[in-house]
Amino acid sequence: MEFDTPKKGFFGRLAQRIGDAIQLRPTVDEAFLDELEEILITSDIGMETSLRIVEDLREAVRMKRLTATEDVETKLREIIAGIVDKGDHLRMTDAYPIAVLMIGVNGGGKTTTIAKLAKRYTDEGKRVLVAAADTFRAAAAEQLEVWAGRVGVDIVRHQEGADPSAVIFDAVQAAKARGVDVLICDTAGRLQNKRNLMTELEKMNKVVRRAYGEEQTEVLLVLDATTGKNAISQAKEFGEATGVTGIVLTKLDGTAKGGIAITVSDEFDLPVKFIGIGERPEDLEPFDPKRFADSIFTGVY
Numbered sequence: 001m002e003f004d005t006p007k008k009g010f011f012g013r014l015a016q017r018i019g020d021a022i023q024l025r026p027t028v029d030e031a032f033l034d035e036l037e038e039i040l041i042t043s044d045i046g047m048e049t050s051l052r053i054v055e056d057l058r059e060a061v062r063m064k065r066l067t068a069t070e071d072v073e074t075k076l077r078e079i080i081a082g083i084v085d086k087g088d089h090l091r092m093t094d095a096y097p098i099a100v101l102m103i104g105v106n107g108g109g110k111t112t113t114i115a116k117l118a119k120r121y122t123d124e125g126k127r128v129l130v131a132a133a134d135t136f137r138a139a140a141a142e143q144l145e146v147w148a149g150r151v152g153v154d155i156v157r158h159q160e161g162a163d164p165s166a167v168i169f170d171a172v173q174a175a176k177a178r179g180v181d182v183l184i185c186d187t188a189g190r191l192q193n194k195r196n197l198m199t200e201l202e203k204m205n206k207v208v209r210r211a212y213g214e215e216q217t218e219v220l221l222v223l224d225a226t227t228g229k230n231a232i233s234q235a236k237e238f239g240e241a242t243g244v245t246g247i248v249l250t251k252l253d254g255t256a257k258g259g260i261a262i263t264v265s266d267e268f269d270l271p272v273k274f275i276g277i278g279e280r281p282e283d284l285e286p287f288d289p290k291r292f293a294d295s296i297f298t299g300v301y
């Protein structure tokens with residue numbers, strides 16, 4: 001994936017800013033480190049995480065007596081890769097059947113990501129079923145139905161206002177009966193109130209985990225990279241209700257704020273599993289920590 005000017009995504013912009021700073025300052029000094037810190041913070045990497053990155057770098061510079069700014073780049077890549085590497089990024093459990101519960105606030109990209117995942121698994125020859133457990137708005141199930149049709153997978157849906165856990169219960173039965181490998185469940189991002197939403201999510205989570213077991217359940221929190229720091233508080237709330245197993249970071253194609261991937265990884269012990277880089281079903285990439293860290297400098301993921 002490449003970003004052209006003028007619409008540069010996170011990687012392109014950050015790469016350019018860091019590249020400029022490196023070119024402008026031939027030696028590593030406090031002024032360079034200060035500038036780097038500012039670049040990181042304004043890319044939404046978050047104050048604490050940015051300070052930590054620069055502090056680790058300062059330490060490495062001291063230990064290894066690095067003086068040229070180019071040498072710093074390699075070290076910086078290592079530091080960032082170390083933060084975002086949580087070990088099991090692509091463990092979308094490989095013992096089938098599995099269930100994936102997709103959660104997150106409205107507009108984050110849950111339904112679109114379901115279509116993307118459904119396509120991905122279908123392309124791998126897996127049998128996929130999607131469950132329209134966002135019953136809060138009629139339009140939600142319709143949208144999922146359109147996507148399901150486009151990527152060619154079956155859907156289980158109820159009437160608007162139905163109990164979302166009942167939809168999931170039915171979908172689990174259907175998945176068993178039809179020999180489905182991957183059941184992907186859409187959920188609401190908003191209900192009458194937040195307490196209600198969290199209670200419903202807890203129930204759905206229980207239904208899924210009871211049927212599939214811990215090992216074969218993924219709960220993916222979908223975070224919109226453009227919301228920056230808001231994503232952090234969302235991760236906290238949703239994580240408490242459901243025991244999130246991983247993160248999907250969407251809309252990295254349209255933002256300079258992808259640093260949130262680093263912050264979320266640093267503040268929570270959660271792997272980013274996929275990134276969304278557009279609105280089409282093929283616009284989903286597995287998250288690779290090293291590739292991510294490299295992209296920050298090359299501008300291309």
Ligand SMILES: Nc1nc2c(ncn2[C@@H]2O[C@H](COP(=O)(O)OP(=O)(O)O)[C@@H](O)[C@H]2O)c(=O)[nH]1
Nearest residue numbers: 106107108109110111112250251276277278279
């Ligand atoms: N540019 C871009 N847009 C996205 C991405 N993922 C989702 N969207 C768009 O974000 C909007 C909300 O997505 P939707 O899946 O309906 O969010 P939901 O409310 O969480 O289900 C839609 O217009 C999507 O096309 C992405 O990775 N990149």
Ligand SMILES: [Mg+2]
Nearest residue numbers: 110111134140
């Ligand atoms: Mg939706």
